[in-house]
Amino acid sequence: MPDCFCLCAVLLGLLILTLAGCIFYSGLLADITVKTCCPTFNKLTFAYKFKEGAYKDSGELLKEARCIGLGLPCLGVFYEDPKKISAPLCRYAVGCILSEGENKVDEELLKQCKSSGFSVFSFPQVTHVISTSFRHTALFSTYFRVRRVYPQLERYIKVRRV
Incomplete structure (x- = not known):
């Protein structure tokens, strides 16, 4: 049971990092200067x-x-x-x-x-x-x-x- 929990936590962490990377890469957080x-x-x-x-x-x-x-x-x-x-x-x-x-x-x-x-x-x-x-x-x-x-x-x- 603890191994399954650790695996889920690692996968969730990787998913969050992937989503954060996509958002950053796409420009959502980029400064806009006019x-x-x-x-x-x-x-x-x-x-x-x-x-x-x-x-x-x-x-x-x-x-x-x-x-x-x-x-x-x-x-x-x-x-x-x-x-x-x-x-x-x-x-x-x-x-x-x-x-x-x-x-x-x-x-x-x-x-x-x-x-x-x-x-x-x-x-x-x-x-x-x-x-x-x-x-x-x-x-x-x-x-x-x-x-x-x-x-x-x-x-x-x-x-x-x-």
Whole structure:
């Protein structure tokens, strides 16, 4: 009987450590900093796919963009406030950054993106941005991003009236 109790206690401890590790790894406990700043880039050339629907489904596009642009930074553009617009009508674009500033886009990568159904857009240079970041390390990171980052962005914008 004591051996069974010890085994259960060890298994319970391992389960708790595993859950804590998953929560930490997913970003639930990560600090979120929102700031107004000068962008760290001049202009961006962005390969993206546009979708309508719940923002929680953007993870699939992010995964696809990561496969196409291995090692390239990814970006999501979310157009609506999900509190004001129903999920099926929300619009977003997700993809990878092909080049920054005056750097040229790799032609092979550009062809690969286009053949995979990605569109290409160049964001012009801007002088100020509201910036935040939240790592995407697990499938449920998108859920945490929606629940934690958006309210902080909204609060930041309301307080500063930008």
